[in-house]
Structures are given as structure tokens and as C-alpha cells.
Amino acid sequence: MLEWKDVTVCYDKKPAAEDVSLSVREGEWLMLCGPNGSGKTTLLEAAAGVLPYRGSILLEGGEVREMKSAFRARKMAVLSQGSRVDEDFTVSETVALGLYASRRRRFFPAPDGEERVARALDMTMLTPLKERRMTELSGGESQRVFLAQVFCQDTDVLLLDEATRSLDMRYQKEIYDLVRAWLSRGGRCAVSVEHDLDLCRLYGTHCALLRGGRLVASGPVGEVMTGKNLKNTFDMDAEEWIREKKSVWKGWMESDQGTG
Amino acid sequence: MKDRGKIKKLALTIPSLVTLAVLVVCVCVGSVYIPVGKVLSTVWNGILGRPQTGSAVPIILRVRLPRALCAMLCGSALSLCGAAMQGLLRNPLADGSTLGVASGASLGAAAAILLGIRFPGIPLAGTMVTAILFAFLSLTAILALAFAMDRSLSTHTIILIGIIYTMFVSSVMSLLVTFSGEKLRSITFWTMGSFSGTDYPQVLILSGTVLVCGTGLVTLSPELNAFSGGEKNAAHLGVNVKAVRFIVLVLVSVMVGVCVSVGGSVAFVGLVVPHILRRLTGPDHRALLPACIFGGAVFLMLCDLCARTLLSPVELPVGVVTSMIGAAVFVVIFYRTRKGVR
Numbered sequence: 001m002l003e004w005k006d007v008t009v010c011y012d013k014k015p016a017a018e019d020v021s022l023s024v025r026e027g028e029w030l031m032l033c034g035p036n037g038s039g040k041t042t043l044l045e046a047a048a049g050v051l052p053y054r055g056s057i058l059l060e061g062g063e064v065r066e067m068k069s070a071f072r073a074r075k076m077a078v079l080s081q082g083s084r085v086d087e088d089f090t091v092s093e094t095v096a097l098g099l100y101a102s103r104r105r106r107f108f109p110a111p112d113g114e115e116r117v118a119r120a121l122d123m124t125m126l127t128p129l130k131e132r133r134m135t136e137l138s139g140g141e142s143q144r145v146f147l148a149q150v151f152c153q154d155t156d157v158l159l160l161d162e163a164t165r166s167l168d169m170r171y172q173k174e175i176y177d178l179v180r181a182w183l184s185r186g187g188r189c190a191v192s193v194e195h196d197l198d199l200c201r202l203y204g205t206h207c208a209l210l211r212g213g214r215l216v217a218s219g220p221v222g223e224v225m226t227g228k229n230l231k232n233t234f235d236m237d238a239e240e241w242i243r244e245k246k247s248v249w250k251g252w253m254e255s256d257q258g259t260g
Numbered sequence: 261m262k263d264r265g266k267i268k269k270l271a272l273t274i275p276s277l278v279t280l281a282v283l284v285v286c287v288c289v290g291s292v293y294i295p296v297g298k299v300l301s302t303v304w305n306g307i308l309g310r311p312q313t314g315s316a317v318p319i320i321l322r323v324r325l326p327r328a329l330c331a332m333l334c335g336s337a338l339s340l341c342g343a344a345m346q347g348l349l350r351n352p353l354a355d356g357s358t359l360g361v362a363s364g365a366s367l368g369a370a371a372a373i374l375l376g377i378r379f380p381g382i383p384l385a386g387t388m389v390t391a392i393l394f395a396f397l398s399l400t401a402i403l404a405l406a407f408a409m410d411r412s413l414s415t416h417t418i419i420l421i422g423i424i425y426t427m428f429v430s431s432v433m434s435l436l437v438t439f440s441g442e443k444l445r446s447i448t449f450w451t452m453g454s455f456s457g458t459d460y461p462q463v464l465i466l467s468g469t470v471l472v473c474g475t476g477l478v479t480l481s482p483e484l485n486a487f488s489g490g491e492k493n494a495a496h497l498g499v500n501v502k503a504v505r506f507i508v509l510v511l512v513s514v515m516v517g518v519c520v521s522v523g524g525s526v527a528f529v530g531l532v533v534p535h536i537l538r539r540l541t542g543p544d545h546r547a548l549l550p551a552c553i554f555g556g557a558v559f560l561m562l563c564d565l566c567a568r569t570l571l572s573p574v575e576l577p578v579g580v581v582t583s584m585i586g587a588a589v590f591v592v593i594f595y596r597t598r599k600g601v602r
Contacts, residue, residue, distance in 0.1 A: 048496060050495055069495065071498075073496065078496040083490070085489045088538070088543045093544065097485060097488070097489065097497060098497065100498050101497060101498030149497075153497070
């Protein structure tokens with residue numbers, strides 16, 4: 001559904017991602033992982049049509065850079081970290097902005113607009129909050145509204161750029177569970193930029209490890225997230241670090257505190 | 261659905277009637293009071309081209325009506341510009357004047373007066389074209405400087421550059437005034453704002469500008485709504501961000517340039533009116549921008565009425581009245597933003 005072919009993206013002539021080839025198929029959730037500055041967001045933004053690139057990015061067979069903005073937005077939605085609206089829109093008005101690319105004529109919304117907004121609000125459990133102003137919501141609730149907005153876009157491809165960063169674990173789980181439920185309806189795929197390796201293992205079907213703008217490894221999560229690959233990617237003994245974290249949790253779970 | 265259609269019709273009918281009523285009041289009231297009936301019959305006969313006599317006829321047709329019409333159209337244009345810029349830059353304090361565009365247009369008009377720039381056969385064209393050109397160049401310079409300093413083009417940077425640019429332009433204006441000699445009076449006019457002496461050619465030019473550029477901005481309402489989540493979010497929603505930004509900036513520059521060339525620098529209209537109306541219509545630009553057309557017209561006509569009647573026979577520049585009200589609203593906005601008051 002989405003494919004990067006020998007993609008190079010440069011900032012001020014310096015490559016931030018170099019000769020990267022990746023693909024995501026129906027039903028897959030690809031996690032882009034790697035240290036800061038490894039080119040994860042760059043690749044995502046190039047696919048979203050926000051950054052110019054060399055090589056080829058194909059969305060359902062069509063070259064992304066040649067697509068008109070509205071056409072692209074009908075096929076692919078993007079959820080960025082910390083999205084917010086400055087205006088005093090309500091929750092349902094913000095969600096309805098996701099209908100922009102689908103409207104028939106300039107001032108007339110998509111024919112199934114109301115239904116799509118209601119469905120997106122329902123999927124994200126925002127129906128009780130639909131009349132609330134965006135400025136009254138917490139960071140987690142606000143991010144959920146933007147997730148509803150991308151659901152309202154009704155696309156088959158979803159890109160998430162550190163969508164749960166700065167959210168507490170309850171909202172992280174909520175957002176990722178919602179995306180997993182969305183993905184399970186078939187004919188869809190998702191790509192996430194994610195720093196949390198636990199979330200990658202838990203939710204991702206596939207993973208691409210990047211370092212210095214180059215691809216270290218890619219494939220099914222279980223095959224890619226090995227100690228060797230993680231060491232090559234993060235330049236540290238990631239396996240040891242994960243084991244250390246695990247032992248802390250294990251100890252806590254077995255103690256009275258954990259069970260209490 | 262029928263009720264909604266009715267509400268939509270009323271939503272356009274009531275503001276139109278209020279605007280017309282204020283226009284009539286502005287023509288009636290002045291140093292000489294003229295009854296409403298007389299005003300209406302004179303205007304009607306004037307439209308039909310019937311010969312008329314009496315001392316009130318020239319006051320109505322040659323002085324007050326074109327002046328009120330210019331104030332009405334400038335009010336609409338400046339309010340639209342303010343609302344569009346606030347939406348585009350996601351900043352409630354943005355408008356043509358706070359970003360230095362109006363100052364740039366004033367500088368253009370002053371330079372045209374001082375250098376005697378004229379286009380043969382087209383009255384006012386020299387001042388008008390130079391004002392529009394300077395308005396657009398100012399905006400380009402402000403955005404280019406802001407971009408050089410901050411690649412994300414944050415609104416704070418744009419406003420800061422706008423303020424610096426305004427200060428720079430005011431110093432250049434002072435320099436021009438110093439060397440203006442007998443043209444001092446004309447140049448001062450642009451800096452204070454006034455609709456005194458405006459005539460039907462200006463009304464015609466303003467009408468055309470508001471019709472073309474205003475329609476353009478109203479048409480871009482859905483895009484301006486999409487900008488409320490930031491440029492990146494707008495792009496993700498399917499907006500052609502670069503094209504929309506460029507079109508809005510050009511339309512705003514043309515409207516501000518034309519308004520400044522007709523009425524001088526009338527500050528704060530684009531700030532005050534959208535803020536008041538946003539509380540009535542909400543943030544949706546599809547409702548806000550049409551409301552600004554009427555709201556801006558009423559606001560500036562009333563300000564102009566105050567300017568010429570408050571200290572009669574002395575006439576205040578309309579920019580003084582709008583600035584006084586604007587400054588007060590500015591303080592209220594800051595206070596409410598800081599305190600988080602709705």
C-alpha cells in the first residue's frame with residue numbers, strides 16, 4: 001500500500017535519510033525505530049508529502065509527490081505529536097475538519113460527512129465530549145480528538161509521528177488500542193515513528209530500524225528486534241538494558257507492592 | 261432543514277438591514293441634521309438621475325454619501341483582512357496594521373505624493389498602485405526576515421518583525437515628512453486616516469476590490485479553518501498550504517493597500533471587529549468572514565460618524581477613534597488570554 005524506493009531526503013543538502021527502501025502492506029503496522037536524528041520522522045514526512053525527496057514513494061501505486069494535496073489526503077492521514085488548535089473550535093468541529101479533502105464543492109461538506117464525524121467520535125469514545133471546546137481538554141483528550149479527525153478522513157493508510165509522545169501510559173494505551181482496532185477492519189495499514197521499544201513489540205507487526213539516515217534492518221518485529229540489530233542501531237547493549245528494566249518490573253510484580 | 265434555511269436567510273438579512281440603517285444614519289447626522297425621508301428621496305432621485313435643488317442635495321450626494329460608503333467598504337475590507345490574517349497566522353493579535361503591511365502601504369502612498377508618481381489619465385492610480393505595491397513588498401519583507409530568523413515561521417517571530425518593521429517605516433516616514441515641504445499636509449493625512457473628501461471614484465475602486473478580493477477570502481474559509489491546527493496539519497488535511505498562504509497574503513495586501521490609499525492608515529479595525537464577531541459566530545471562518553463584511557462596515561461607519569461629530573466643528577481623524585477603541589480591546593484580549601478568561 002505504501003512503499004519507499006531508494007528514498008533520500010536532504011535538509012540543507014545534508015541527507016537526513018539515504019537510499020531507504022521500505023514497504024507496508026495491508027494489515028501491517030510498521031514501526032520506524034532508531035535514535036534521535038536517524039531519519040524516522042523525515043521518512044514519514046516525505047511520505048506525507050510535506051518534504052521533498054529523491055527516489056520514489058508510492059502510495060497505492062501512485063507517486064506521492066505527483067499527487068494533489070486533497071487527493072493524497074483522501075488516501076492517507078497523518079497524526080503528529082502534540083497537535084492542537086488555537087481557535088475556539090468544539091471537539092466535533094475539530095473532527096469535522098477531517099472532511100476537508102472529501103467535500104464535494106467548496107462550501108458543501110462530504111455527503112456522508114455527519115455520519116463520518118459521528119462514527120469517528122464513537123470510535124474514539126468522544127461522543128460525550130463532542131460539544132466541549134478544544135481549549136478545555138487535557139493533552140491526552142486533545143490527541144484523541146486529532147485521532148478522531150484522522151479517522152474521519154476515512155483513509156486506508158495512517159501515519160503516526162510519535163503520536164503518543166508526552167502522553168501518560170493510559171492515553172498511550174488508549175491511542176494505540178484505537179489504532180489497532182482501526183487496523184483490524186481490513187484493507188488498511190499504519191506506519192508509526194516510535195521511540196518506545198515496548199510499544200513497538202506490543203503493537204507493531206513490522207519494524208524498520210534506522211541509524212544515521214540509513215536502514216539497519218527491516219521485517220517482521222520478532223525477526224528485526226534482536227539484540228544484535230538493536231546494538232547496531234542504538235550503539236549500546238540494548239538487550240542488557242531491556243533485561244535490566246524487565247528485572248525491575250519482575251521484582252516489583254513479585255513483591256507485595258506489586259500485587260497490592 | 262427548513263428552519264436552518266430560514267436562519268441562514270435571516271443571518272444575511274438582518275446584518276444587511278443594520279448596515280443599511282447605519283449608512284442612512286451616517287448620511288443624516290452631521291453639522292446639519294437632514295431628516296431620513298429627505299435623505300432617502302434625494303438618494304433615490306440621484307440614482308434615477310432626476311434634477312434636484314436645495315442646499316441638502318450636495319451635502320448628501322457629494323459629501324456624506326460617498327464618505328459613508330468609503331468608510332463602509334474600508335471597514336468591510338479591513339475586517340476581512342484581520343480575520344483572514346488571524347486565521348492564517350493562528351494569532352489573535354494579527355491584522356494588516358500589526359504586521360506592518362498598513363504602515364508599508366502608507367509609506368508607499370507618502371512616497372507617491374512626495375515624488376509625484378502619477379499614471380496619466382487615471383486619477384489616484386499613482387498613489388493607489390504604490391500603496392498596494394508597498395503593502396505587498398512589506399509583507400514579503402516581513403515574512404522573508406521572519407523566515408531567515410526562524411524557519412518554522414512562528415507567529416511570534418512574524419509579529420516581532422512586523423513591529424520592528426513598523427518602527428523602521430515610521431522613521432522613514434518622519435524622514436519623508438522632514439523633506440516634504442508643502443506636501444506635509446497630504447502626507448500627514450495618510451498617517452492619521454480620514455475619509456474626508458472621498459468621492460465616487462474611490463467608492464468604485466473600493467467596491468471592486470472588496471468584491472473581488474473579499475469574495476476570494478470568503479471562498480478560502482474552509483482552508484482557513486484547516487489552518488487552525490497549524491500549517492502542517494492543514495497540509496495533512498489536504499490543503500495546498502503554499503498556494504493558500506500566497507493567495508491570502510496577496511488578497512490582504514491588495515485590500516489593505518487600496519484602503520490605505522483611500523482612507524489613510526486606519527488602525528485596529530481588523531483586530532477589533534473579528535474579535536467581537538468571533539464571540540457571536542464562533543471560530544468557523546465560513547460564518548466569521550461574511551459577518552466581518554457587515555460588522556466591519558458598521559464599526560467603521562460609526563467610528564467615522566464619531567470622528568466628524570464628537571468635537572464638531574473640529575473633525576478628528578478616524579484613525580484616532582479606531583485606535584482608541586482598538587487599544588482598549590487589545591488590553592482586554594491580552595488580559596483575557598493571560599487570565600484564561602473566556
